Amino acid sequence: MGYIATGSALAFFTAVILRRLFLKSKRQCPSSKVMSGKTVIITGANSGLGKAAAMELAKRRARLILACRTLASAKDTVKEIQKATGNSEIIPKELDLASLKSINKFSKDVLTEEGKIDVLLNNAGVFQCPYSKTEDGFEMQMGVNHLGHFALTLLLLERIKNTSGSRIVVVSSSLSKRGSINFDDFNCEKDYNKIKAYNDSKLANLMFVKQLTEHLRDSCVDIVALNPGMVVTNLGRHVMSSVIKAVLSPLVVLLGLRNASEGCQTLVYCAVADELRGKSGIYIGTDFQPCDYPPNAMDNEAAFKLWELSKMLTKVA
Numbered sequence: 001m002g003y004i005a006t007g008s009a010l011a012f013f014t015a016v017i018l019r020r021l022f023l024k025s026k027r028q029c030p031s032s033k034v035m036s037g038k039t040v041i042i043t044g045a046n047s048g049l050g051k052a053a054a055m056e057l058a059k060r061r062a063r064l065i066l067a068c069r070t071l072a073s074a075k076d077t078v079k080e081i082q083k084a085t086g087n088s089e090i091i092p093k094e095l096d097l098a099s100l101k102s103i104n105k106f107s108k109d110v111l112t113e114e115g116k117i118d119v120l121l122n123n124a125g126v127f128q129c130p131y132s133k134t135e136d137g138f139e140m141q142m143g144v145n146h147l148g149h150f151a152l153t154l155l156l157l158e159r160i161k162n163t164s165g166s167r168i169v170v171v172s173s174s175l176s177k178r179g180s181i182n183f184d185d186f187n188c189e190k191d192y193n194k195i196k197a198y199n200d201s202k203l204a205n206l207m208f209v210k211q212l213t214e215h216l217r218d219s220c221v222d223i224v225a226l227n228p229g230m231v232v233t234n235l236g237r238h239v240m241s242s243v244i245k246a247v248l249s250p251l252v253v254l255l256g257l258r259n260a261s262e263g264c265q266t267l268v269y270c271a272v273a274d275e276l277r278g279k280s281g282i283y284i285g286t287d288f289q290p291c292d293y294p295p296n297a298m299d300n301e302a303a304f305k306l307w308e309l310s311k312m313l314t315k316v317a
Contacts (some may be wrong), residue, residue: 015280027258030288031266031273035062039117040271041110041156042066043095043149044124046073049171049228052264053121053215057271058087067095067106067115067124074306097124098134100314107155116163117156119271122170125201126234128194138313139187141194145201151206151314160221160227165277167222168212169214171271172205172283174227177294180304183309206283206293207303208310214280223279231263247274 020209039055044050044065052063058081066081068074074092081090093109096102109119125145134143153160153168160166167211182188188197209225216223269288276282285291311317 019056021253027262027265028273029056029110029269031269031275032272033060033272035060035272036119037063038067038119039063039114040119040121041117043097043121043152044068044120048260049231049264049296050121051077051081051124051265051269052260053123053271054079055081055084055261056264056268058082058085058090060268060272061087061089062091062119063089063091065091065093065110067093067157069096069124070094088280093153096135097125097144097152098140100136100151102247103148103151104155107152110156111159114159116166117160118163118166120153120156120160120166120168121267122153122168123267124149125171126198127197127253129186129194130194133187136313137187137219139197141191141197141201142186142188142204145198146204146268147207147310147314148309151316153208153212154311154314154316161216161219164220167224167276169267170205170209170223170225171267172209172225172227173202174229174264175199176206176227180296181207181306183305184307203294203296204306206297207299207306209281209283210293210297211302211307216280219223222277224284226266226270226284227286228263228266229258231258231260 001234035057042050042054042060042064045054046068054066054077058064066074066077068077070111071092071094074094078090078092082088092316093106094102126141128199132140134140136143138147160168176199179196179202181200181204185191207223209223217298266284266286266288270276282290283293
């Protein structure tokens with residue numbers, strides 16, 4: 001009986017390892033495009049998917065602007081990436097997406113210093129955090145994940161529009177399909193569920209992409225939304241304790257879940273792939289293929305209402 005159990009266990013782990021090796025081969029960005037001469041802004045570039053994407057794009061010789069919540073973390077990340085890649089064209093910038101004042105300052109500095117913006121990669125986010133508000137009084141997850149990026153994008157939009165072949169990439173999530181926009185309690189002051197609030201913010205990302213695509217229909221700017229899939233990063237710091245993470249880490253490896261350097265490949269693909277040119281509004285999944293928007297993201301009336309509310313709240317358009 002013991003031999004059978006041992007044999008079954010070995011077979012299981014062998015199958016899991018082979019599956020992981022197979023999946024890993026499918027997780028590399030299929031585009032080998034070099035980004036020399038291209039200026040790319042990445043929000044949340046000091047950790048997780050943003051940092052991993054910055055590392056990959058630095059290897060492709062892009063000129064990077066790392067927009068991080070603190071300047072110290074941005075500088076530390078720049079040093080690490082420069083040491084690893086030899087790319088000297090990496091600029092640290094402070095950007096706190098929970099502060100419209102910070103967003104305005106960052107945008108003003110970029111517009112003063114940069115003649116063009118080839119790619120804006122809206123990646124930063126908070127995930128299922130305890131209830132709190134941004135500096136401007138917005139519920140934190142909607143404030144950072146949607147409103148902060150909404151304001152940033154619109155403030156930089158004219159420079160992006162004036163850059164030939166430019167692109168705006170928005171990181172959403174498969175959890176967007178479980179979201180809804182409660183316009184009667186937009187800041188969750190009556191009722192807060194941290195899981196629902198995250199889902200709602202990711203739905204808002206997709207609605208933003210749909211509306212922005214319409215607004216830029218006659219421009220040369222491509223808008224791309226993406227779902228990075230299940231990726232193990234520090235985004236879940238509010239959800240899992242260090243003890244739970246330590247216990248789950250081996251299972252993560254065995255089950256083939258993506259780590260940051262694997263999960264970022266979808267971000268990199270959406271930022272660089274020539275085959276996405278002229279396909280504004282496309283939604284890319286974890287396999288680098290187009291996928292359908294969830295039904296709740298197709299509510300054009302709600303999306304337009306969210307656009308107008310976001311303009312009013314951020315005062316940027």
